[in-house]
Amino acid sequence: MKRVHIIHLVLWALVPTAGIMAQPVIGLSNMPQVGDSVIIALSNQPVAPGTAGADQTWDMTWISAAEEQYFVYEDPAVTPWADLFDDATICGRSWEDYYSYYHIDATGVAAVGYAGVIGLSDTFTMDYSDSELFIPLDYSFGDSHADDFAGTSTAAGFSLPFTGDVDFEADGYGTLILPTGTYENVVRYHFFRTQEITFGTTTTTTKEQWAWVSSDYRFWLLLMEENFDGFSTTPLIWYDKAPLPAVPVAIGSAENYSVRLFPNPVSAQQSLSFEWNEQSNAVLTLTDLHGRKVWQRNMELKPGMQSLSFDGQVDAGCYLLQIATEKADHVTRLIVSE
Template sequence: MKTEYLLFIILGIFFNTYMRAQPTITSADMITGTFQFTAFTFNQGVHTPGNAGANITWDFTNISGTNEIYRMFYGTCPAIPECSSFPTANQYVAVLDNAGNQSADKNLLKLSSAQLEHLGARNNTTNFTLTYTDIPIELKFPMTYLNSFTDTSSSTVNGVTTSTNDIITADGYGTIKTPVGTYSNVLRVKKESTITIITSGVPTSTTKITTYSWYKNSREVIGVFSMGNLLSPIVQPLPSRFQYTNNNVVLGVGEVEDMKSLVVYPNPSSDFITIKNEKIIDKIELSDAEGRKISEYKETSTIDISKLLRGVYYLKIDLKNEKTQIKKIIKK
């Protein structure tokens, strides 16, 4: 009996240690500051997000594809005028340019001890506001292994409604390896999104996007792997993407070379797409969802897509003396 009792104690200690090893993400882990991201875009299947489960090691040290580098600033409201468009917002996110200036596009969020909500977006330059009739929930706290919830969201812009159904699950924890470092005790959150675009009451396209995000305590997200498929009006795979942060949590303004933020509007569109940017546009390549080049444009900021079939396309935009940017557009 004593031997059995001792074994029970040992197993109990092991079980408690095992349970404590599982990371838990709370609202306190959603920190603010400047973060550098390196992103790779590649054909679906070239790289995979790895397995779900306990004590998993995800290795992305040999990631490859079309490369881009950018920085994001995570700030607090009411530090900027755009916060007034969303009175309940207490955080915002914006892209930074080379000089550390924030882009005109601001995403506004509400962070509480219970959850993180994306309230919408505001661009004071173009006087554009994106609001949700059904606000999306990004995370619920505390989030730990095997926690799961569902969510819906919707927004309408220029008569086009985008409705999203999400299934969000913490499907794994362990160690993630990126080209700049190894991070242990991370939690992976899987988000399965079904996105339907409705024009004049009629569904015009449906897309399934699955995103895997790796979170670590007292850090912003370490890595994000996204993959998707266009389900209608035709079935076709979309390019996949993996992005990761630098080892440093907060970076100085001059530490990295970044891209200018572009404003692409209207998007979705049925006829013309306009690209607004402070820099001179050198060249634009239009490709389909599988990466096949359709056409090329020189020194223009307006693209005619009226003759394209409905669906998802990509603009590869080369700016003079700047890094290339890739933007997804939707032909409705």
């Protein structure tokens, strides 16, 4: 039987009412959305999550980036394993082409499956018969949650059952300082995940994760974890290099919105496409995350599908593509791969 517990710790006798009201709350608007592209800085340093508690200042400027990578959030219907994970509402695709299928709604974030390619052609999948609700929504400092999960992993022709549990606690709130800037209204959660998989004998793996999310932004600002695979422990640290706001912010006009680009990521040699709904003259500008202009073109846009190419003139990286017309500016993130 599925076990789900959400505990709200209301310390009325210890904390003034004004303090409770001032605490940030993380909700659905802080979760990734279909079409989001996230550029992360990966670090190879040891995990050091700092202190739990109220009104913390987590100074993480010591984190150095070993490499830059990305996540892209897609409609599950357009992904290779859409039929297998038809309960998913969003799919996160990593730079390694691993697909993470989630069901996100007002109750929380639940993993319903994972998939990818091993070697040249073999595939692996993790298909949940009992989904893993690992983040409850809404949550704030002091909230906790636990869930059991189960399913089947397949790889190299073998099917292996797995079971496990996850215990979540929002163990701190305050200010997070990253190499990219200072972020307020941050809640840190800490969870411990255990999974057992049976193939003759039972192997136990664990994940301990700390993640910082601000009520002002969506997606994780910073994530740290330690993964034990049954033999050794591997650390992981990354942070979002250019966080997206929790509510889309117009740039000078209420008519501004993001245009969905595809493919995204796109290689420097590929053509990029997007849908347009009106006749207009536009200036298309590509800027990097430091605000430097790297490419610009004037285009006459007509209703329907548009196509453009960078003709190999743009290096691999993360950019903002601005489509400026007389009516509004449309700004969308774009990842250019090698």
